[in-house]
Amino acid sequence: MDIATIIGIVGSAVLILGSILLGSSLGAFINLPGLLIVVGGTIMATLIMQKMPVVMGAAKVAMNAIFDKMEAPDNIIKQIVSLAGKARKGGVLALENETIENDFLARGVRMAVDGIDPQEIINTLRIETDSLLLRHETGHKVFKFMGATAPAMGMIGTLIGLVQMLQTLSDPSAIGPSMAVALLTTFYGAVMAFVIFNPIAEKLEDRTKNEEMLLEIIINGIDGIARGTNQMILEDKLISYLSPKHRKKEE
């Protein structure tokens, strides 16, 4: 579980609530119809933009991004190097009964064991990489869209409030509170976009980049295994993906 995300969400909430409570009661910032138009409107616009299962899936993707640990690249490299060593000693067929946890690596090894041409294996794995990235990009785009739509819904809510307030300008003492309520939807939209949707969209994009690197490592590793590359040379190549700091642990 990614502790930073939890700290960030809890911390933001504490800061915003604290900031409110310093100057007024929390009640002054709660407006159910306003909350409904911003949250509901953002969800509705997202449903127009994407198929139902994709929107549902996006929530799951976000949860994964927050709670799942990505496999460490150095572990994968260790495993690939060990597989490459066995393959050089006993041929790729020696890998037939290896238990490999990572699905993508396992699939590549199985293809090598089946005797499929290395170039063809790479082509197939690259298709799999591309379509995985496309699926992830879809999830990332849903959050980016929500981050752009929430403030707009906030503005629409505020415009509704302003128009209604301006049409009944006769009672000057009501202007302040009406205006305050009208501004609440802008506030909701900004908080949703900048505290929730945008950071998560960035997180998903960053995670996709890291996943892409992991898949690149595996593709290069499978290529080495299938071609029977010397395991020392293969390790030397694969650790180039790591930062020098992580690399030292390796050796």
Next chain:
Amino acid sequence: MDIATIIGIVGSAVLILGSILLGSSLGAFINLPGLLIVVGGTIMATLIMQKMPVVMGAAKVAMNAIFDKMEAPDNIIKQIVSLAGKARKGGVLALENETIENDFLARGVRMAVDGIDPQEIINTLRIETDSLLLRHETGHKVFKFMGATAPAMGMIGTLIGLVQMLQTLSDPSAIGPSMAVALLTTFYGAVMAFVIFNPIAEKLEDRTKNEEMLLEIIINGIDGIARGTNQMILEDKLISYLSPKHRKKEE
């Protein structure tokens, strides 16, 4: 028909109307000249930007995106694998009398049957893919343009109202209602852009990406058929385009 889009459009309308009716009558939000300048102005600016048939076509494209189901990639793969099996047994000529529903796949198979060089078939199909994507991008751009233009037209309408109000500032009691009317066009522009044009533009872009993947699958499939690839290996390659979840159904 894509139920999510319908839910999204109806839901947005209900939320916005509900939000209005909580505070005033709907009549306060209806201003025909304002509606005319925002809707009409957006359409006019779009006509400057694009040829008439393209703008007309864009509406049709949007309808398709909402109401048409795209062919499922797993069905296409199933069909390609079955064609590849027949081609391996009886040669590509055995595919001469196959009924193939998908136009793009049908064209590729016909070229293979005609004995055209596989590389040349791929080149031709890739041209077709590129020009299809170009046509779709045009439709997508029309909606993106409308999404950027509608709020601007709203602002132009509000500026007209503000200037007129400010010039006759003598009667203070008229300020509020005049200002309210002036803000309505901004409201119309925001609703049109963020509830209709932008989500549809995103939907069209997403759909184009999925269609591109479908065409990539078919191109790879035709290549396999024309080269007489083993159907098991071909299937293994093509299902890489699917998410693992959809893949399981396949096997």
Next chain:
Amino acid sequence: MDIATIIGIVGSAVLILGSILLGSSLGAFINLPGLLIVVGGTIMATLIMQKMPVVMGAAKVAMNAIFDKMEAPDNIIKQIVSLAGKARKGGVLALENETIENDFLARGVRMAVDGIDPQEIINTLRIETDSLLLRHETGHKVFKFMGATAPAMGMIGTLIGLVQMLQTLSDPSAIGPSMAVALLTTFYGAVMAFVIFNPIAEKLEDRTKNEEMLLEIIINGIDGIARGTNQMILEDKLISYLSPKHRKKEE
């Protein structure tokens, strides 16, 4: 002549003028110094950004985009296929006395007749395509720049008006009309950008994409002619550039 552009420009003018006349006289919206700073300022900033002949050329390019019909791709394809047929029968030299209207196609055919190596012809034509696209992109960028500068000039004009109004706040009855005049430049800038410059910039970009496709068709056609490709196969390849609807007319 592109009727849609004319309809769009006239229609926008009617809508905006109508919208003004519903609430006040047109005179209230005419402010010559304001018009001068927005129109003049935009032109001056554009002169800083680009050489004189390019800015002058941009106006001509815009006129072309509005009044010139682009050659229909299906006519070009028909012509190429017919040339390919003659070249296959009588050799490329048979094309020596053909009258070819399209300059780009004519140049390619002449090079083929001169016996220049097909690959070298393609290289030369591709250079020509790239430099044509670069020139068009320059025109497109001028309009995009004007679309971004006009609202800024409008804002500068409004700021000047606001500062002057605020410094002489003693007479409250003058606030309204002064403010109205100050807002006029923002209005001018918005109308110029969103009704004229931005749509034309988009139109030029779209036109460039279509022209690029036309040149791609011709390059592929010249390649086929120079290599003596069968005219049926060549046609099959070239019509892939057309939408299926236009393709049917072809056969």
Next chain:
Amino acid sequence: MDIATIIGIVGSAVLILGSILLGSSLGAFINLPGLLIVVGGTIMATLIMQKMPVVMGAAKVAMNAIFDKMEAPDNIIKQIVSLAGKARKGGVLALENETIENDFLARGVRMAVDGIDPQEIINTLRIETDSLLLRHETGHKVFKFMGATAPAMGMIGTLIGLVQMLQTLSDPSAIGPSMAVALLTTFYGAVMAFVIFNPIAEKLEDRTKNEEMLLEIIINGIDGIARGTNQMILEDKLISYLSPKHRKKEE
């Protein structure tokens, strides 16, 4: 010297000054502390962003862009074609004592004379092109950054003025003039960005594109000279970089 840029800068100044003087004295628009925070703040932020010599260099680059004439592509082509003619007659060694003004062309010819492999010459010249473009892009980015920072500094100045004005709201007659002064920094920032930095940034970008084309012409020319291409064919290829209008002058 690029007359358009001078006209643009002088013209903008005249328009803005004229617009001010129509409504008030110029003095009302001069506020030294405000000018200091916008101009100084923009320069300081730019120093954070870039090393001292790069910022200093950027001013020189801008001056070059305004006052230096770029070499005309048609002259360079004429020169290359003449060199190619001599090289075909007397071998590349015949070019040993040619005086070539353009540094880039001179370097390529010297390498050809030294008998370096044509492909290696191209590689070296392409590195030089890329690093030249990188250096130019740096200058362009400095101006783009200044164009984005100046309005922000204007806003910061206005916020400072607003906060100070609001804290001493007791004297209503002082509100107007204080507000006017506060708005001046926004005015300065907008003028600096939209009349100076942004147009120059665009000019530099455009110039870089033209320079890139010039270098492409020279690289293609050197390639032709080193390989001993026929000078007619080489000219035919190189004039493809020119617009048809300029090409006619050539023949």
Next chain:
Amino acid sequence: MDIATIIGIVGSAVLILGSILLGSSLGAFINLPGLLIVVGGTIMATLIMQKMPVVMGAAKVAMNAIFDKMEAPDNIIKQIVSLAGKARKGGVLALENETIENDFLARGVRMAVDGIDPQEIINTLRIETDSLLLRHETGHKVFKFMGATAPAMGMIGTLIGLVQMLQTLSDPSAIGPSMAVALLTTFYGAVMAFVIFNPIAEKLEDRTKNEEMLLEIIINGIDGIARGTNQMILEDKLISYLSPKHRKKEE
């Protein structure tokens, strides 16, 4: 240490503080809760977006960008050319005991000494380059995100203040000071974004580009060394990366 960055940060602080002190005491611009929500909120949103060690690392990266001098490309070139000279005389094995400070260059030379195939060395070094750039891009994105989030947090703080002020509009004399306090968070957000985060983000991006060039030089150098290229030709190629001004010093 990069003196320009220090001048920029100190200079900005002096300008902003001076601008404040001209009109009021500094105390009027200090609001601890406001500072907390902008600074704290930006950090919290960043923690949602990125893993803890990456955010911590970003601060270190920024310090490096400010205080570390990058290796001068001309020194690296001098060293590579000298190594290439020795390798030509005594074979690559002669480089075995050379002390090379730059890690990247040292690694490449070691691989060449180990007799690894030049193409394979290049592949490995390119992987290392790509993963280094990916890590740097992550740092750059953290600052860009903070530059976009800080003004949003400022706006959220201002909205909270506005809503609270509007709800207690009964005492008109309190409006000014309350509004002033509400605007402070917008001020904080703008200063943080435009004086700190954005310039540093740009600096990191620029630095990455320069580092990429340095790595390109080394990769080309290693390639030359491993292939035994003549050191004069290699130098001629590598100095193409330098601006002509720096090149002269070289010779």
